[in-house]
Amino acid sequence: MIDNGIGRALVLLHAFPVDAGMWDAVRAPLAEHVRVVTPDQRGLGRTPLADGAEHPPPDLDAVAGDVLRLLDDLGLERAVLGGCSMGGYVAMAVLRRAPERVAGLVLASTRASADGEEQRATRLAAAARAEADGTAGWLADAMLPNLLGVTSRDERPEVVATVRSLVERQPASGVAWAQRAMAARPDSSDLLRATRVPALVLAGAEDRLMPPEVARGLADLLPNSELAVLPRSGHLAPVETPDAFSASVLDWLARTFD
Template sequence: MHYTDSGAGLPVVLAHAFPVDSRMWNGVRQPLAGRARVITPDQRGLGRSPLDTGDGVPEPSLDVAADDLLRLLDDLGVDRFVVGGCSLGGYVAMAVLRRAAERVAGLLLVDTRATADDAEQRATRLGMAERLERDGAGDWLASTLVPGMLGATTRADRPEVVEEVARLVSDQPAAGVAWTQRAMAARPDSTDLLGAVTVPALVVVGEQDTMTPPQVASQLAARLPQGRLAVLPECGHLSPVEAPEAFVDAVGPWLTELAGRG
């Protein structure tokens, strides 16, 4: 599993969004690493992490992704950690809670949701997975997904960010993207799980996120017993990419507070 390990102190593992890789954290990694130890892996089948790690390709499941992450942390000698993720990464963070809640010292949910897919959403994911397996990724994947991943301000005023995200999407292996779509389609509802979380939690959302909008984020924060909400202006579903300074301003002090608790 490919990963980047930066900084020292409180371990924070950040799982990336779909369908990109850990480079989405490039704009926030070093500023956050001044406050904590920041570990950013490429998830199975995406970026530089292989889909088949030597034992064959497992059935698509976010529990597999969570186990990958926990195994990496074991290899790094990390017992307790803050787990965070954006979009897909948030789903993986919730899967980690199902697998090893006792190891989680804090929860960071970014532009994500707790509910499972409905029938229509599931069918869309499976249809895209079938097309990827049949035709490969090509230009159609980025042109289909990127507009919805970014806020209106980013699309209008930040062409370099649009190009960066399109490049990240285009870099992903079709097989890994298809596997991940199937894993997300099969994920369970995590609403009750979050209601039982006893550690500090921060929910971050882009003001212009149309995929998991601020209303959804507000409901997430309210569900978490120690939940807080930060809404970042002028950005969409990839808030750490679109508004890295605002993201660090929201997340950095929270991490410092957590580190101070020991």
């Protein structure tokens, strides 16, 4: 976990299958204005999968519990929760479990709906392969075309290398657990319709996994939301277009909370 800056707390929850390193390019500009907390989620990065001898069954509610304990440890009664992709699912799980702890939402490249049968089966197959074979030699190759927009793949070799490194350093056990946890997540549409906290929904214009129309649908669910579509970005805008991502978040925070 990295904790930078002072002032209003913004907790950023990373995507799958990477870790908090995905926030490296936006952490400093954001921390000039707010307190930025970027944890590795359970089983990924430097955070172990198991609390002790055993790990819990795959469930994003367990990750939500980790986030709430982190807030307690940091003395934060409330925070703005930001999540990219899987991190957005975790932010929704926190909102479901403890809405009084959530001051606002920044939801990037994510959706409210649960997986359909085909997507669920794909996740479970990937989890089984990660456990059986590890992740070297296939996971990054399989994920990169969906994680990065065409501009990044064609024009930003340093971004491609960064994301490949982030994917390849994740433990196979954590990858498998996270896939199963995401496959089991509930639909969050009614939850978002009922919340009144301010929300910023961000989409990459070139995102193949969560295209802008998905983000528009997500923003429509939230009664107090704004939508920003970031040009020349795919699924991982904080890595691909960090300046645009940071500017959008800081502008929204300033207009919403200051």
